[in-house]
Amino acid sequence: MTWKQFCALGLKLPDVEEGTSYGTPALKCRGKLLARLKEDGTTVVLSVETVDEQQFLIRAKPDVYFLTPHYEGYPLVLAHLPALRTPAARTHLESARGRVAPKRKSATVRGEKKGATAVRRSTRPK
Template sequence: MTWEQLVKLGCQLPEVEEGIWFRTPALKVRGKSFVRLKEDGESVVFLLESVDEQEFLIQALPELYFITDHYRGWPAVLARLSKLRVPECRRRLEQGWRLKAPKTLVKQREAPRGPPPRTSPRGRSKRSP
């Protein structure tokens, strides 16, 4: 994956825009950064809910996730872009977004979009009157 591909995925989340965080490209929701490109251009910083999650991810997927001393003890993890795949990227972006987005925006995203259309026994949808 490239940073540009990650940005494209991240911008699918509500109110996400590109910005700068610690002098590197980042994604923000309402001005709050939730992922950034590292200075090496080959890895990104994802925010996490806890340090325990950081340790779990590094142990479970050491080829993808790692930290430097700077991030030890902080709820964040580094990911190698070259090893990052779309489903995992979406999961981490959504998590970081939820951590930084206002609660009202998160609730809007979680709100049901209405009931699915009813279907007849033959599988055709019926319109409600």
């Protein structure tokens, strides 16, 4: 996979846009980092949910995922772009976007009464 292909996947998601992070190309959702390209042009920094997820990915696919001391202890993982496959890249981007995208407004904010339930009518004949 190339950065261009990676970006094409990310840009299909709502509110995702290209930007920069630390002077390198990045994908962001409403200004929040999803992923960025490292200076070498073949490594991508991916946001993950937890350090446990980071460690799982590294153990499961050490040919794809790795870490440098700089990223230890942070919910980020490095990936070799040429070894990253489309389904995994899509999953990373969707998960990262889900973590940073604005959440839906609650029922009380939308003007509905808290605890109110909708009345459902049966479609079965009597």
